[in-house]
């Protein structure tokens with residue numbers, strides 16, 4: 250797999266999910282500016298590889314910002330460093346010597362059929378497509394977390410964060426895949442489906458039990474910014490401190506004391522597309538609209554006379570995903586950090 254992240258809280262859960270999944274072989278990770286700046290995304294990603302006990306995995310820094318507009322980040326959503334209330338030790342791992350775009354292109358050439366997963370803005374995938382126009386035919390599958398179709402946006406009334414940050418890149422990506430054969434169309438996990446993936450405190454409690462971690466903690470609104478997890482398992486300590494920030498953020502917007510787990514869901518779909526039902530559509534991105542810029546538009550019925558360039562996830566069972574997340578990450582955390590004998 251070739252990952253492209255803007256680590257961020259939910260990106261970090263996607264990384265843990267993939268590290269906990271034996272069928273996932275991570276070839277390289279592109280660090281893309283989005284939730285936080287490129288350097289912080291790279292540092293967060295390296296630190297997550299340490300926490301997750303990963304072997305050597307290439308992490309390549311992407312462009313400093315979007316293709317055509319200034320970078321906008323969202324520390325209010327993901328915390329000052331992008332990992333919520335959690336603070337991880339700075340990793341001693343070195344960044345790759347090549348750019349994220351070059352890494353995408355060279356890994357895809359070296360590993361035809363590889364699975365691509367984008368959980369951040371599409372800046373570096375767009376740059377990679379400029380280097381290697383054959384990418385749509387080299388990748389075996391591409392899963393994109395981004396967009397909103399028959400569903401409100403989360404950044405403006407109609408657009409979703411990853412597209413909002415770099416709409417020009419998103420348009421270049423969807424246009425480039427217009428030539429892809431049907432089985433190589435990007436599988437798009439937009440807010441329509443990812444906002445049904447509502448993590449709640451009880452999911453963290455189940456994760457703690459699966460990991461054999463103690464105490465089992467149930468974060469709640471009003472605990473305040475200073476509270477920190479005392480969980481015995483370092484993965485659980487991280488998850489409680491990171492996800493609690495996300496709970497507080499959603500609670501602050503009256504969405505409930507929950508967190509939409511966009512990216513680990515997209516990661517699970519990248520490993521097992523059978524988790525979702527999809528519908529083909531032609532997707533394009535509005536660039537010129539004054540109030541609709543960065544809106545993703547799906548032509549489901551061929552009104553534009555263009556071939557479909559995406560398969561959009563339209564159905565899933567969130568409980569199946571959470572069972573898989575808890576089983577995999579819980580068991581992995583237990584194996585990585587076994588509790589000392591009583």
Ligand code: RIB
Pocket residue numbers: 255257258259260283284368369370394403409410411511512
């Ligand atoms: O809109 C949700 C997406 O934007 C997620 O990938 C989140 O991490 C942010 O990147």
Ligand code: CA
Pocket residue numbers: 254255256257259260284368369512
């Ligand atoms: Ca993300």
